[in-house]
Every structure is written in C-alpha cells, then in structure tokens.
Amino acid sequence: xxxxxxxxxxxxxxxxxxxxxxxxxxxxxxxxxxxxxxxxxxxxxxxxxxxxxxxxxxxxxxxxxxxxxxxxxxxxxxxxxxxxxxxxxxxxxxxxxxxxxxxxxxxxxxxxxxxxxxxxxxxxxxxxxxxxxxxxxxxxxxxxxxxxxxxxxxxxxxxxxxxxxxxxxxxxxxxxxxxxxxxxxxxxxxxxxxxxxxxxxxxxxxxxxxxxxxxxxxxxxxxxxxxxxxxxxxxxxxxxxxxxxxxxxxxxxxxxxxxxxxxxxxxxxxxxxxxxxxxxxxxxxxxxxxxxxxxxxxxxxxxxxxxxxxxxxxxxxxxxxxxxxxxxxxxxxxxxxxxxxxxxxxxxxxxxxxxxxxxxxxxxxxxxxxxxxxxxxxxxxxxxxxxxxxxxxxxxxxxxxxxxxxxxxxxxxxxxxxxxxxxxxxxxxxxxxxx
Numbered sequence: 001x002x003x004x005x006x007x008x009x010x011x012x013x014x015x016x017x018x019x020x021x022x023x024x025x026x027x028x029x030x031x032x033x034x035x036x037x038x039x040x041x042x043x044x045x046x047x048x049x050x051x052x053x054x055x056x057x058x059x060x061x062x063x064x065x066x067x068x069x070x071x072x073x074x075x076x077x078x079x080x081x082x083x084x085x086x087x088x089x090x091x092x093x094x095x096x097x098x099x100x101x102x103x104x105x106x107x108x109x110x111x112x113x114x115x116x117x118x119x120x121x122x123x124x125x126x127x128x129x130x131x132x133x134x135x136x137x138x139x140x141x142x143x144x145x146x147x148x149x150x151x152x153x154x155x156x157x158x159x160x161x162x163x164x165x166x167x168x169x170x171x172x173x174x175x176x177x178x179x180x181x182x183x184x185x186x187x188x189x190x191x192x193x194x195x196x197x198x199x200x201x202x203x204x205x206x207x208x209x210x211x212x213x214x215x216x217x218x219x220x221x222x223x224x225x226x227x228x229x230x231x232x233x234x235x236x237x238x239x240x241x242x243x244x245x246x247x248x249x250x251x252x253x254x255x256x257x258x259x260x261x262x263x264x265x266x267x268x269x270x271x272x273x274x275x276x277x278x279x280x281x282x283x284x285x286x287x288x289x290x291x292x293x294x295x296x297x298x299x300x301x302x303x304x305x306x307x308x309x310x311x312x313x314x315x316x317x318x319x320x321x322x323x324x325x326x327x328x329x330x331x332x333x334x335x336x337x338x339x340x341x342x343x344x345x346x347x348x349x350x351x352x353x354x355x356x357x358x359x360x361x362x363x364x365x366x367x368x369x370x371x372x373x374x375x376x377x378x379x380x381x382x383x384x385x386x387x388x389x390x391x392x393x394x395x396x397x398x399x400x401x402x403x404x405x406x407x408x409x410x411x412x413x414x415x416x417x418x419x420x421x422x423x424x425x426x427x428x429x430x431x432x433x434x435x
Contacts, residue, residue, distance in 0.1 A: 002143060005143060012189075014124060016186045017186040021183050025056070027155040027158050056111070058111075064375040065369070068122040071123045072126075077191060087180055087184070098173055124144065125359065150271060152267060200365075229350075231380070235382055244266075247305075250308070252330075262340060272348065290353055290424075291420040292416070294350055297409070298409040298410065298413045299409065300339045300346060301409030303342075305402040305404075305407075308405070392404060
C-alpha cells in the first residue's frame, strides 16, 4: 500500500510538497541557530535559539483556527497552492537574511514560515480523508509523518554541514529558492477536493475563532480526548528532544557527530514506528495498541534517564569529545541509541492511529477545523511543557536532565491509563473508527 500511495496522484504530490516544505523550514531554522552560535555567539546565544523556536511555534496558537476555517471554506488543493506561492516570497526574505547574515530578516522569514506551516496544517491533514479510502488513512498518515521527520533530519544535517564547511551564503540562498519553487510546483499536482463547508464565514477575530474552535471540539468527547492524548505526545516529544541531547552530552562527552546522530535516531525511530503502526494493523484503524505505545514511551524514557544519570562516568575524558564510532561501539552508547530509537518508534505507534481515528470521525464540513483545534492544543501543550521543564531545570528546583526524563516516563504511564480508560471505551462503540 505504501508504494501504491507514493505512485498515486491522490497522495504523492502532497507527500513531496510536505517533504520539501519541512526541509526548508528546518534548514532555515538550523542555519539561524548556527549563525547565532558561531558568528554572533555571546551569552545570549541560548536565549536567541529558544526565541527562534518560539517564533516558529507561536502562530500555531493564534492562527490554527483561521487555517481551519480557510481550509473548510475553500478547495484545499487551491489553498495549498496559494500558501506554497506565498512560501516562495517568504523564503526570499530568509535567503536575503542568510546572504546578509541579518538576524532580523532571518527571524522575519522564520516567523513567516511558521505562519504558513500553521495555515497548511489543517489543509494537508484535511486532504488525506478527501483523497484516501478509509483503509488507506493509516498508511497515508504514516507516510506524511515519515516525510516530515525525514525532512527535519535532512534539513538539520544540511544546515549544519553548510555552517560547518563555511559554504558561502550566496551559494546557499539559491538552494533555498530552488526547493521553495519545487515545493510550489508539486502543489499544482494535488487534485481538487471541492468545498467542505460552502457558505462558511471566515472571521477576522482570531481569538474568538480559536475559543469557539476549542469549545466545539470539547463537545465531541472522542475527538476532545483524542486531541488531549495527541497533545501529550507532542509535549513528550518537545521535552524529550530538548533534554536528551544535553543528557547524552553530559553522560558520554559525545561530540557534534554524536549530537547529530541523536537527531537522526529520533527521525528514524518516528518513521519506523509510524510505518509499523499502519503495517501491523493492516490498514484498520485500531486503538488497542495505543496504550501499549504510551507504556513503551514511558519505559524508554526511564531507561534513558537511568543510562545518562550522573553516577556513571562519561565514556571519554572530560576535555575530549567521544567520536561516533566510540559512542556506538560502547555498551552504554549502544543502549542509549537503542532507547532513543525505541522511544521515537513508540511515539510513532502512539500518534498515527489516534490521528487517523480523529480524521475518520470528523464531519466532512468541519474536518479541517477539527484538525486546527487539535493543532492549537498541540502548540499549547508543547509551550507549557517546555516552560515547565525550564522551570524545573532552574536553580529554584534544580532537577537534572536524567531525572526529568525519568519523571516524564512516569507521566507517560498515566497517559497510557488515560487512553485505556477514557478513549478506548468510546472508540469501541464507534463503528466509524474501527471499520
């Protein structure tokens, strides 16, 4: 089914459009981080990099409702084309900022990319149920998730290599524009969907739209509880991705190659878990494995906390960086790598069935707005989780990264119980989810 979808015009253009767009987003974000770290530097480097993450995520909280309304009130394929055309001009700003080494222009470009990603979210996930059959939804979602995380991986690697090898900005900027234009071109091959909610009014008051969106989502128990579970996954992912590299660095003295390998392991694990979720269930949307996936995330997080705790000596000397070969050839490094892949794979197995179920039961006329509501909750949970983690790491509480990983693992046991007791009973009684 995966190969059939990748050859089909119903799915392939959306797949490549998402891949190229996510690649460029992460390329720009990583190049900005490299400029901050190695050119501007200074004591504010950490704050500036955190600001970049916030600038990209912020639009998700305030503009997701608008994106859902636009996607339901217009043909989604047409909306995708217009957004990708706008992305070409935003990438011009980012390319100029890279060329001039201008942080304000790069931040402006990153914010613009965040706005487009927010508006595109309800479109891309709303398109899948329009063009795919029910038994293809799991495979379609798995491939989109895999494309996204592989694009993140390649974007991070490309940005790091460009910075490390001192490739001239004048050579990098055309690459950004070429990929942006290729992304726009692929959007033209997405088949039309028709209008989901003819006559829907798009409101300018985004705060009122967001409030109403969440209120309407709350009235549907299965969708609301699924949205909370999905948001917990994104909180877990955001916190784990911020904690694991630091914990591994302190525990193993790994160099930049080891840190890059950690990002690669996360991407590979998510892709493997997402694809496995679709393959094992044979295309049927079954939620019974989801609590087990949450338990798996909890176990692997606790394992990572144990493997990176302060009582174990680093693999290398305090003043030397452990190489990639030394890391993977050591029992401790191999165990950490296994736990990272396991954590990411369990995450993919957790999120794909839940999201496919939410798509399946969402009414056609408000499907994009339902997805937008889920995106709002995702962004709020990620922001809250990141802030709470920073507070617990502060001098006020003084939690170490390994301790926080173990604590997050324990909370995932609670998430498994929540899915088992609060979501599965609703899914069992909903034939539309299971068939």
